[in-house]
Amino acid sequence: AQTVTQSQPEMSVQEAETVTLSCTYDTSESDYYLFWYKQPPSRQMILVIRQEAYKQQNATENRFSVNFQKAAKSFSLKISDSQLGDAAMYFCAYRGGTQGGSEKLVFGKGTKLTVNP
Amino acid sequence: DAGVTQSPTHLIKTRGQQVTLRCSPKSGHDTVSWYQQALGQGPQFIFQYYEEEERQRGNFPDRFSGHQFPNYSSELNVNALLLGDSALYLCASSFYGVVGQGADYGYTFGSGTRLTVV
Secondary structure (H helix, E strand, O other), rough: OOOOEEOEEEEEEEOOOOOOOOEEEEOOOOOOEEEEEEOOOOOOOOOEEEEEOOOOOOOOOOOOEEEEEOOOOOEEEOOOOOOOHHHEEEEEEEOOOOEOOOOOOOOOOOEEOOOOO | OOOEEEEEEEEEEEEOOOOOEEEEEOOOOOOOEEEEEOOOOOOEEEEEEEEOOOEEEEEOOEEEEEEEEOOOOEEEOOOOOOHHHHHEEEEEEEEOOOOOOOOOOOOOEOOOOOEEEE
């Protein structure tokens, strides 16, 4: 079974600074997808960024980027120029297979990010 | 474009009671998955419904059951409630198809139902 591990229960960063959240995963599959979700106090899971395992290039979405190390099964999230609105729980998630929305997501336990003004 | 709608937002039940939670998927999505998120934990997959059938199931007892209607909306039922069932229940909708043939990777989540069992 696939597992996702987030080793940092809490992280803090100063506004405008950069922070990196860590995630490792375990799988025997060759095709899979990795995601970072943000969960603010409103409780809704919001997709931050996703990475296809077959792509060597790291995904980037504005201030958010990932460092995907397939051999090491590592998938970290870097947030640049942190903003107060980035404060939330961040979850790393894994999805196997090549189908669309037919595969379940496996989540880590999350990292609580605090942004200090 | 409406996102995923869940009802109710909060619910308090007594041990042993039964509860029904509801989910309306995002327009264009045909698959509904349910997740349980205990306090301080990541969401855990309960089950998934497509074409009105349960397609996948996580490690949850039979007290957890569901249903999907022809309009793709879904219900999660929990019988004989335990204190440990207290959690945030999230619904996620998606499109079942193959990536590149109309499907994307996207899962859209609702804001959840906070269930408290006392």
